[in-house]
Amino acid sequence: MAEVKLENICKTYKEGTQAVKNVSCIIEDQEFVVLVGPSGCGKTTALRMIAGLEEITSGTLFIDGDEVNDLPPSKRQISMVFQNYALYPHMTAFGNMAFGLKIQNTPKAEIAERVNEAAKILNITEILNKKPRKMSGGQRQRIAIGRAIVRHPKVFLFDEPLSNLDAKLRGQMRIELAKLHQKLKATIIYVTHDQVEAMTLADKIIVMNQGEIMQIASPMEIFQNPQNKFVAEFIGSPKMNFISGTIQKKKNQFLFQNENIQIDLSALDLKSIQKYSGKEVDLGFRSEDVYADSNDLNNWFSLEVNVVARELLGNEKLVYGDFNGSDVIAKFRSEYEEKLNQVVRFFVNLDKIYLFDRTSGDRIY
Secondary structure: OOOEEEEEEEEEOOOOOEEEEEEEEEEOOOOEEEEEOOOOOOHHHHHHHHHOOOOOOEEEEEEOOEEOOOOOHHHOOEEEEOOOOOOOOOOOHHHHHHHHHHHOOOOHHHHHHHHHHHHHHHOOHHHOOOOHHHOOHHHHHHHHHHHHHOOOOOEEEEEOOOOOOOHHHHHHHHHHHHHHHHHHOOEEEEEEOOHHHHHHHOOEEEEEEOOEEEEEEOHHHHHHOOOEHHHHHHOOOOOOEEEEEEEEEEOOEEEEEOOOOEEEOOOOOHHHOHHHEOOEEEEEEOHHHEEOOOOOOOOEEEEEEEEEEEEEOOOEEEEEEEEOOEEEEEEEEOOOOOOOOOEEEEEEEHHHOEEEEOOOOEEOO
């Protein structure tokens, strides 16, 4: 397998649209890296430039230490798995997986060996003689992955491969892909808009927005220490809660306040926020850091919210509240009792809050 290195990669189309802006990152050998972000953020364009399917406007791309900007896809030693499978309907599973090798004039015995080896890895040996119309969506996806495996590439590229599957099958295939990575010890670059897929599969996540990299880190680092409001809001399910206000200094005390609430921030590290006195900020906190009472909290503040909806998740439930126009979501045990349109008090762990500059979106605490 191989390392992939992007140095100031840009993609600008003829009409002037800049899809990717100065993207620089390193995908280590045998690493599973997920590019994640909303539709139109540039993640698929970046993947297609790595594959050689899109021309690089500027910057340099290295695979296994070699510059490949001008190499055609067939010379880059990569395999790509697409969203729509792209299987030949008139061919069996074996034929689909073997097709690329036949074009390269690979000996028949080696083709059979590679296809059967991939089929064992993917647990699809029993369907090698079936045609796509007789396969389930998950089986078709396995065939598409098998077609990539038999080529013995240096790098695997996945472009939203699970988006056409139902929710249950997506969950199963996520587990299968994680197992596959362990078996192959492969370098994998995977594109998705689904942050659950990113958190489940990745060794490292690259969060993109509007053609730029917002943050690169491990899944838990991204979740626990987002660098900006976009990452904080995009990663995590349900999304982070936000309340808008300003930082105010009164004597030696710093407060977060708006017309509805005043929160004493004295328990926090004031060095990082004191220069924001008088400035507009967004205070963020996750649903799992909201409690029904303050018994287990050292530092906290409370919100009076009107319950507008609830979602039962088995042993947990999500309670949706309205705090003077701001949506607040709490994650409680299913035993928690509430009624719609009832005003209740949420207690928020002050030690788990985040503060973001309203203008730039950068995290300040």
